[in-house]
Amino acid sequence: MARRSSRLLLASAVLALAVLAAAAAVPPTCERIECPAYEVVDSANGFEIRRYTDAMWVSTAPIEDISFVSATRSGFLQLFNYIQGKNAYNETIEMTAPVLTEVSPSDGPFCASSFVVSFYVPAKNQPDPPPADGLPVRRWAGDRYAAVRRFGGFVSDADVGEQAARLDASLQGTRWAAAVNEGRSGSQPTSYTVAQYNSPFEFSGRVNEIWMLFDAAKVGSDVN
Numbered sequence: 001m002a003r004r005s006s007r008l009l010l011a012s013a014v015l016a017l018a019v020l021a022a023a024a025a026v027p028p029t030c031e032r033i034e035c036p037a038y039e040v041v042d043s044a045n046g047f048e049i050r051r052y053t054d055a056m057w058v059s060t061a062p063i064e065d066i067s068f069v070s071a072t073r074s075g076f077l078q079l080f081n082y083i084q085g086k087n088a089y090n091e092t093i094e095m096t097a098p099v100l101t102e103v104s105p106s107d108g109p110f111c112a113s114s115f116v117v118s119f120y121v122p123a124k125n126q127p128d129p130p131p132a133d134g135l136p137v138r139r140w141a142g143d144r145y146a147a148v149r150r151f152g153g154f155v156s157d158a159d160v161g162e163q164a165a166r167l168d169a170s171l172q173g174t175r176w177a178a179a180v181n182e183g184r185s186g187s188q189p190t191s192y193t194v195a196q197y198n199s200p201f202e203f204s205g206r207v208n209e210i211w212m213l214f215d216a217a218k219v220g221s222d223v224n
């Protein structure tokens with residue numbers, strides 16, 4: 001009897017761990033620096049659905065480039081200068097995560113794609129984010145949903161399209177597919193966002209994500 005109940009205990013512990021593993025933990029970077037809060041609404045093989053509430057972002061103008069890596073680097077430098085005080089208030093702002101790059105791919109392999117790089121505005125600065133020329137500040141109105149796929153390592157130009165295609169494939173046949181497609185067609189049918197959580201000087205445990213943003217009103221009734 002005692003053995004049976006301890007075996008049962010072990011089985012339920014294993015089950016609990018399996019459930020925890022299904023929803024990816026918050027990126028470790030977010031234990032050190034501020035990240036936008038989110039709730040996990042659903043998770044399944046290959047993706048997670050998150051709800052972000054009222055996040056605010058400071059963004060670059062669209063950057064035309066053939067390389068994701070080089071566009072992200074140049075956008076990052078503009079935003080880094082902004083948080084170092086190159087803004088209308090000469091105010092320094094804390095570094096946050098993730099760094100977002102919205103990718104609007106070109107039609108052809110040798111044409112420039114368009115990239116918009118963004119930093120999350122810390123909660124402290126959200127009531128009065130410093131303005132700056134050419135760097136619009138945008139608040140996500142109400143709830144914004146994201147279908148998310150996580151991957152590791154340093155992001156390369158070859159990775160991003162591949163990871164976006166895998167996220168897209170994992171969503172097919174789920175109740176999220178139509179809303180995600182509609183969310184993407186708002187800008188361009190093949191657009192997606194890359195979220196990076198680590199500085200270039202961190203070599204292990206790197207966390208990156210593909211986000212496909214969408215509006216949950218398009219999903220139907222059972223999104224809580």
Ligand SMILES: *[C@@H]1O[C@H](CO)[C@@H](O)[C@H](O)[C@H]1NC(C)=O
Nearest residue numbers: 085086087088089090091130
């Ligand atoms: C910001 O710094 C510049 C250059 O030092 C100065 O001219 C300007 O008055 C400062 N602005 C504010 C709002 O402090």
